[in-house]
Amino acid sequence: MKKFMVTKKKKTKKDAAPARIRIQYYRSGIAFPETQKRVVRCLGLKKLNQIVERPDTLSMRGAVEKVPHLLRIIE
Secondary structure, eight states: OOOOOOOOOOOOOOSOOOOOOOOEEEEETTTTTHHHHHHHHHHHOOOOOOOEEEOOOHHHHHHHOOTTTTTEEEE
């Protein structure tokens, strides 16, 4: 039997930093469904007018699009 040797690939750092988006919580979640409040909370937003930076991925943008009346993306 032949044994195959597993080699690890060297990790290289990319020169450019990954894209980031800034998300602002600008309108209260009162009187909106609990599921929408959970989306805001899962993004790490707790207080009104709070701004957080998250990676610019499709999943992050999709979460913001679920509650556009509560959040905005700051470019």
